[in-house]
Amino acid sequence: AQSVTQLDSQVPVFEEAPVELRCNYSSSVSVYLFWYVQYPNQGLQLLLKYLSGSTLVKGINGFEAEFNKSQTSFHLRKPSVHISDTAEYFCAVQADRGSTLGRLYFGRGTQLTVWP
């Protein structure tokens, strides 16, 4: 099976500062990688996904993530955050083959809080 580790449970930053949310994964097969965002009292929304090709993936709201196969990481970044980015962020992994094909495995989440 796959597993995901989000290295920080909480990340506080000031508005307009850059931010990086860290995600590492473990898998014996190739994977697809996703970042989801959950705004307060809302469901999950897909931010971005890595399927193949360029290791730098751009998503919505100015976020981007870089897939690093050798380090099994998929860190999420934004060069300048806004207060509206305050939310919980989930990294998720999905195998591209095998018995767990199609199943999403989530990390425990990182709460990003942006202060004025």
Place this chain on the structure above:
Amino acid sequence: EAQVTQNPRYLITVTGKKLTVTCSQNMNHEYMSWYRQDPGLGLRQIYYSMNVEVTDKGDVPEGYKVSRKEKRNFPLILESPSPNQTSLYFCASRVQGLASYEQYFGPGTRLTVT
């Protein structure tokens, strides 16, 4: 509008009283699943279904049942709820086949069992 709907959105119940949380999608997706979200634990899969009449356990299936009699619906049944099932529940769906298809999530059902 393409969407996954869940009902009810909020539910407070007592231990042992059977309940059903409904999930419906209008995208003709074959794959549907249920997750529970608990603070500090992220989302964990309860059950999933790859098509009508095909269901299988996820990582935390104890205390839950599901059925898939129609393609669009995937209800979650708690036959005897207990306080440790107090959680936020999400239904999701996607196209079956290629793993690259993203999952679409419902708005969530917040369940409290007293």
